[in-house]
Amino acid sequence: MTSTKVSICLAYYNRSEYVQDCIESLLKQNYPNFEVVVVNDGSTDPDTAVMLDAFEDPRLKVVHQKNTGFVTAISNAIAVSTGEYIAIMGAGDVCHPMRIKMQAATLDSDEKIGLVGCLYENVIFGGADDGRREKRVYSDKDISAKEFLSGPNPLGHGEAMYRRSVYEQAGGYRTFFKFSQDLDLWLRMVDYCNVKVLQEFLYERRMFTADGVSTDPKKLFLQKYLAQFARQSYFDRKELGYDYVERYGIHAGFFKKPSEALTRYTHWYCTKALKQKDYASAKYFFNLAKYEVKSLRFYLVSVLMLMSKYKLGQTLLSVILKFKR
Incomplete structure (x- = not known):
């Protein structure tokens, strides 16, 4: 029996209208060995559960639970998953078909690399700037603690992939960090591995004005x-x-x-x-x-x-x- 190489993990809370685009972009990845683990974190919109359960694909595993908040939900998704590599995905976001293949190849190429991101495009949904797009460029390929400690976070979280072994060595996500849980994790991971940012746009990060952090x-x-x-x-x-x-x-x-x-x-x-x-x-x-x-x-x-x-x-x-x- 072939073991799973990549587990794509995400936590969903409502946003049912974006489930189709999000999950389809994962199931259409140009990579042969992956699973998708979705935790429905107590969504109050019943359509979210309906939409997630409507997919009939053996690579997709959906877990329904009471609301715990994002950090616990994404940690639960990782705990249920089995892959050697963990790819995070933002609820409602969309991946380029080559994202998983290119990131997994980067981790395969050098065991010292434990965390890899990519370039992405921010797209606003709702509000006065609805539809506005902005490419997020980060020119440094090799990231050290210095880049995480000063200036904007080189990784946006949803587009990150990392080794399960490094995630466990660093101690995983910490519930103290309701926000910026990714930066806290990266700053612990960086002591155990090298970090890369692929210079390719492989991810569309959607910013929702109705319930997103960026507009509050x-x-x-x-x-x-x-x-x-x-x-x-x-x-x-x-x-x-x-x-x-x-x-x-x-x-x-x-x-x-x-x-x-x-x-x-x-x-x-x-x-x-x-x-x-x-x-x-x-x-x-x-x-x-x-x-x-x-x-x-x-x-x-x-x-x-x-x-x-x-x-x-x-x-x-x-x-x-x-x-x-």
């Missing part, structure tokens, strides 16, 4: 917050021999250090909310800024927040922000 400022900030904590955890492991998630689990956040990057994010979100006269959101982000590195910009934003409390101040604030880039 508070979710987006939490993603950035957890990304910074994942980076801090990397340095903590180097310095202490452990990180605070390992040591204290759900209480690890008490040990987060002030971050200049989060200072910039909170100030930007606060100013943007003030421009939109969304004073409640501005207050929310300003309160978060108090826990980060204090800078001149913090005190300038403090003045703007003080002005927002009064009618005359709000009028002056509108004039000031109108000309502020």
Whole structure:
């Protein structure tokens, strides 16, 4: 009996209207030895389960469960799978027919490579920018910890493939990271393997305005917050021999250090909310800024927040922000 080489794993929560495109793009992969494991994570839309169960293909395994959240659901999909390599897939996204073949060939070519991504295209679904496409280019083929620790994450998660052995060696996904769970995993994997990004567009990443992270400022900030904590955890492991998630689990956040990057994010979100006269959101982000590195910009934003409390101040604030880039 031939063992499975690649397990394509994904977690679904609703988005039933995109099930067909997503799963078909996987079943049409130009590769002979793979399985697709889908965890239906307690979708409230009954059509999601119906659509998933409608496929009649022996390579597809569907697991229905109560809602646990993405991290537990994708971990369950991997636990059920049997492949030597794990390919992650975003719910509703679409793969080029050569994605699995090219990534598996890269892992086959060098046992030191444990994680491989590819170039991808972002496509917006819904909202004012519906249909807008943007190619996400990352020119470095070889990725080190340095690239994960500074700038945007070189891998977008949904297009990643990795060795099961390295995934297990690194400890798998951690539920502390509701968002940025991929960056946290990559920063642990990179100690055990080399990382490659194929210079081919093999993946279409769909950004859903109805329920996606990218269109919700508070979710987006939490993603950035957890990304910074994942980076801090990397340095903590180097310095202490452990990180605070390992040591204290759900209480690890008490040990987060002030971050200049989060200072910039909170100030930007606060100013943007003030421009939109969304004073409640501005207050929310300003309160978060108090826990980060204090800078001149913090005190300038403090003045703007003080002005927002009064009618005359709000009028002056509108004039000031109108000309502020």
